[in-house]
Amino acid sequence: MATDQNKFQAIISHCKEYGFVFQSSEIYDGLSAVYDYGQNGAQLKKNIRDYWWKSMTQMHENIVGIDAAIFMHPTTWKASGHVDNFSDPMIDNKDSKKRYRVDHLIEGHAENLSEEAGKALLEQMDNLLKENDFAGLKKLIEDNKIACSVSKTVNWTDVRQFNLMFSTQLGSVTDEASEIYLRPETAQGIFVNFLNVQKTGRMKIPFGIAQTGKAFRNEIVARQFIFRMREFEQMEMQFFIRPGTQKEWYAYWKEERLKWHLSLGVSPESYRYHDHVKLAHYADAAVDIEYEFPIGFKEVEGIHSRTDFDLKSHQEYSKKKIQYFDTEINQNYIPYVIETSIGLDRMFLLTICAAYEEQDLTKDGKEDSRVVLKFPAKLAPVQLAIFPLTKKDGLPEIAKELMDSCKSAFYCFYEEKDAIGRRYRRQDAIGTPFCVTIDHQTKEDGTVTIRYRDNMEQERIPMDKVKELVLNKINE
Ligand code: GAP
Numbered sequence: 001m002a003t004d005q006n007k008f009q010a011i012i013s014h015c016k017e018y019g020f021v022f023q024s025s026e027i028y029d030g031l032s033a034v035y036d037y038g039q040n041g042a043q044l045k046k047n048i049r050d051y052w053w054k055s056m057t058q059m060h061e062n063i064v065g066i067d068a069a070i071f072m073h074p075t076t077w078k079a080s081g082h083v084d085n086f087s088d089p090m091i092d093n094k095d096s097k098k099r100y101r102v103d104h105l106i107e108g109h110a111e112n113l114s115e116e117a118g119k120a121l122l123e124q125m126d127n128l129l130k131e132n133d134f135a136g137l138k139k140l141i142e143d144n145k146i147a148c149s150v151s152k153t154v155n156w157t158d159v160r161q162f163n164l165m166f167s168t169q170l171g172s173v174t175d176e177a178s179e180i181y182l183r184p185e186t187a188q189g190i191f192v193n194f195l196n197v198q199k200t201g202r203m204k205i206p207f208g209i210a211q212t213g214k215a216f217r218n219e220i221v222a223r224q225f226i227f228r229m230r231e232f233e234q235m236e237m238q239f240f241i242r243p244g245t246q247k248e249w250y251a252y253w254k255e256e257r258l259k260w261h262l263s264l265g266v267s268p269e270s271y272r273y274h275d276h277v278k279l280a281h282y283a284d285a286a287v288d289i290e291y292e293f294p295i296g297f298k299e300v301e302g303i304h305s306r307t308d309f310d311l312k313s314h315q316e317y318s319k320k321k322i323q324y325f326d327t328e329i330n331q332n333y334i335p336y337v338i339e340t341s342i343g344l345d346r347m348f349l350l351t352i353c354a355a356y357e358e359q360d361l362t363k364d365g366k367e368d369s370r371v372v373l374k375f376p377a378k379l380a381p382v383q384l385a386i387f388p389l390t391k392k393d394g395l396p397e398i399a400k401e402l403m404d405s406c407k408s409a410f411y412c413f414y415e416e417k418d419a420i421g422r423r424y425r426r427q428d429a430i431g432t433p434f435c436v437t438i439d440h441q442t443k444e445d446g447t448v449t450i451r452y453r454d455n456m457e458q459e460r461i462p463m464d465k466v467k468e469l470v471l472n473k474i475n476e
Helices: 002-015 039-058 075-079 102-110 115-130 133-141 187-191 194-200 246-262 311-318 344-355 397-407 420-430 440-445 463-474
Strands: 021-023 036-037 063-065 087-093 099-101 160-163 167-169 177-181 206-214 231-241 271-275 285-293 296-307 324-326 329-334 336-343 356-360 369-373 384-388 412-414 434-438 447-452 456-464
Touching: 002 021, 002 344, 036 102, 039 063, 039 231, 063 369, 075 311, 075 336, 075 356, 087 102, 099 102, 099 206, 102 115, 102 434, 187 206, 187 231, 187 311, 194 206, 206 271, 231 246, 231 344, 246 271, 246 296, 271 296, 285 344, 296 311, 296 344, 296 369, 296 420, 311 412, 336 344, 344 356, 369 420, 384 397, 397 412, 397 434, 397 440, 397 463, 420 434, 434 463, 440 447, 447 463, 456 463
Parallel strands: 063 206, 384 412, 384 434
Antiparallel strands: 021 036, 087 099, 087 160, 167 177, 206 231, 231 336, 271 285, 285 296, 296 336, 324 329, 356 369, 434 447, 447 456
16 A cells, blocks of 8 residues: 555546646646646536535525636735735755745755654744744754755755746736736735625625635745646635624634535544644734645645735725725724635645545455545546446447436446446546446346445446436435
8 A cells, every 4th residue: 555655646646647637738848836637637626616616605695706807907916915925935055056935945854853853943933934034044944954955955045035926918018017917816806896796796794705716826846746836726705794703703714614624524634723823914813724635734725814904905005995884883894804715726636635545455366456536426527427238239228318317417427348347447546436337137127237436336226216316415
């Protein structure tokens, strides 16, 4: 059985082999930290996105969804603080010329120390980061003799800030006025539309606006597959509340979002909360929901109490009044905001890691094994596979009939090639929860064999019950 690091590598290979994730522009040797989703990956990603969207909007009467543009007026990013503050402290090794994010460099070193020493080092780092003490951070790296992984030397530059936003030019005139950014978070598209949605939707506080979409960050240390990408997708929700109620709503969303994760059947021990020590420029409290990937506990989602920072700042920069009249207390105010922000690609990686199993099925000296992805039925890229036992005797026609009756309700896959056992294995590898085989008995009594992915058990059921069975599992 694979070790954790090996397991991560095995998952990456599996993602490629079975059409989940490909390196972007692979025929040109790829583009660092940019990935494409293949036929199974795109569907899995869409199913995760749809589940989030439904949970946030359809299941909450006071949350609506929007779809704002990636390009926004450049002043947006001045107002949001991203032009001045969206940067990470970096350090370069003078010998290898390799650039590191300071926290990643120190964290990497801490992982190789004893638990106690590692904890002490991270505590020192957190304090220095909090104080923006760059000279102190450099000294910490030097004192601990933290070396570059390429040159193996400790010959470091000073620590400097590096802005993570990508910029481009709008229109054909290349002067500074036309410089715009690719959004580094989707949240600002929600803030600048606060009044539009509140007024046209006659929304009453507390209410939320949700959105999914691409975000772009020029990550310096982009590694670990789709965990840290330069182009990725976020699923964010800004919840607008009365000032003074932020503590209770923060606690509410912290719990509510963990419940959402657990609703997908992943064991609670695989999750933990991590409170932020160094808060982003907009937050007065922040917590990460972390998942235990094969590479360790890592952030999947953030819940941030963003105060009235964004709306207030957009009011100041746009010179447009962005306020809400609360009829219950007869007062005008700028709402406070609790944000929930989850990376879709990270949720995708989590879903694959939680589902991936290598099983040894050797029995009576006969070697056998399988790789199975135990996705929840609602997320599986294919939900039902339909196999005629043979290509003749009218079996394909019956199988196609079943396919036609089911395909508008969920994703079906039809295959008539190879032995049934091999067809099952291929479906296990892409996580199809149910396979149905149509054989000669079907012609006699209208029953089919349904085979369950997780325990590999099989039973005969009436063909006209298949659709209902699958639908019930998907809607569980
Ligand atoms: N609007 C708040 C915000 O963007 P964040 O913690 O910077 O907060 C939120 O990002 C989520 O977006 C993260 O929890 C993570 O899941 C995802 N994310 C951030 N940077 C990412 C990257 N480079 N690649 C993939 N996902 C990323």
